[in-house]
Amino acid sequence: MAAETAKTQYIDAANGVKFAYRFLGKPSETPLVLHCHFRSNMDYWDPLLLNALAAQRRVIIFDQAGVGRSSGVAASTFQGWADNVISLIEALGIKKIDLFGFSMGGCAAQMIALTAPTLIRKLILGGTAASMPGENSNISGIVWPREDPTPEEITMLATKTDPADTEEALTFSFFPHTDFGRAAAKAYWKRVLERNVPEEPVMLRLLNEEATKNQTASYADFVTPNPRNSYDRLGELEMPVLVMNGDNDLLVMPSLSWELLVRIPNAQLIIYPKAGHGFLYQYAELVAHNVNMFLDGAGEGAQVPKL
Template sequence: MTTLQATRTQYVDAANGVRFAFRQLGTKDGIPLVLHIHYRGNMDYWDPLLINALAATRPVIIFDQSGVGRSSGEVATSFQGWAANVIALCDALHLNKIDLLGFSMGGAAVQMVALTAPQLVRKLIVAGTTASQPPADETGEGIVWPRVQPPKEHIEMLAADVKTADEAARAIAFSFFYDTDAGRQSAKKYWDSIQTRNVIDEPLILTLLDHKKAENQFITFGDWITPNTTNSFERLHELKMPVLVLNGDDDRLIPTTRSWELHARIPGSQLIIYPVAGHGFIWQHAEWVATDVARFLDGVGDDRLMKL
């Protein structure tokens, strides 16, 4: 099997005018798993430990959003816009059925993909993310007022005008991992892992998304945390496909309580919380996460859950 470290970037022109950069690896047969990266990230931020483990049993596709990394176009200013780009990419690749995983802001985008094109998504995984903002008078299941807000310094560090790979590494370490010796070791292990990619004529892009473009992503999240009935919160009951919710037990960027909220509001969803981990649980426990995702996608335990 070709590993992520050796998989070349491909390009496809979509009907919306965007030339998407993507990488595909794994098995030839099966429903492909498409993965959407986090705020200011591009394909090079996916940990090979996670992707290679997933690709051992299925086709896997990672990509750069419009205006991000190696893709052309502009950064959309709503998650509905991000979702439209994912759907356009799938159309361009002639994919009529996918499994879909989104991490952090990518998790918000894939909620909108599944709500907009439910016929496209067989199974959905949302990792380290949140539903959109509920109405101020919402008292439904899973909502606790006041809603926990993340510490400002974690968001500010990640949103700063970061220009170098070293600065990006420090921002990721502080915002995604525990501020302990063990947390810093996990951050270093992740950063070292993504640098094992070595493809001729394809230098890594390990600086965070240009600050100007990142402002559009921040506007996107601003729209997400403004009550709006067309966003996901009041529509989560529409998700009829199997859904898996993942997070660390102490996410400082998107509070772990938001994952419980998603689980409570998505009928039949499953929830896994990883111990001693923050927002970067998906890197810290990469192979463990891959095992859980594979079990979910393969339907392991579905019969037991149906009987509960």
């Protein structure tokens, strides 16, 4: 089933949430689950990326609790996001997954992998960051102090509420402010609008104010030093991890991807040129190719000693 025509399915999880999700592609032994970004729902995934991934494996996309077509309340910590995903996977009866977390979805993916490590075969972290190091954390080998994102991109993404403004917000926040970036954004948005399920119009509105506040609180918790969050625990991740980002990401600075590479024992890193936070939409087919190679075993055996 292609991304443009895949129908939404629903399942009741043990945590009381009715999750909306879609299956794409052919059945595979280990499905790839994708977790999307701040204020988004699963309609924002690029069909070109999804279809290229689904050509090789089963792909599952979904809406978090309190997001898009799912019921419930948006969690206010990434541990809460993680618990929701684990409940969904358990409800689907799946014992092992590959997991791709993008942006804030990558923060949640770290917590999923730390909470239920035997559930995750391989982990992909795109355009995301670890939690904030604490006073006693080991910061050797990373860029410190951390580089700050530019506030204009965050403000644009966090405050737009009119569906007519969604394309503008994503173009400004996710893509380079160049002719190349604007063209890539326009092409991405055109592909999003090609979804064609008559009874399921594309949900163009970014997340509502209440749920946005909860998601913002999740990130605030993540950047408050706390040993239960991910930074001091990244060494616990024993599965292969692929870290990805654009070289001109203004929301999650590329140095934070380097940080993940340094701190995760079995990680590798790909940086895409002339690309912003939305690198996976600028280079949808290439990113899918790299992800499929990683999931099929390319580049394994590069484990480095723990710091």
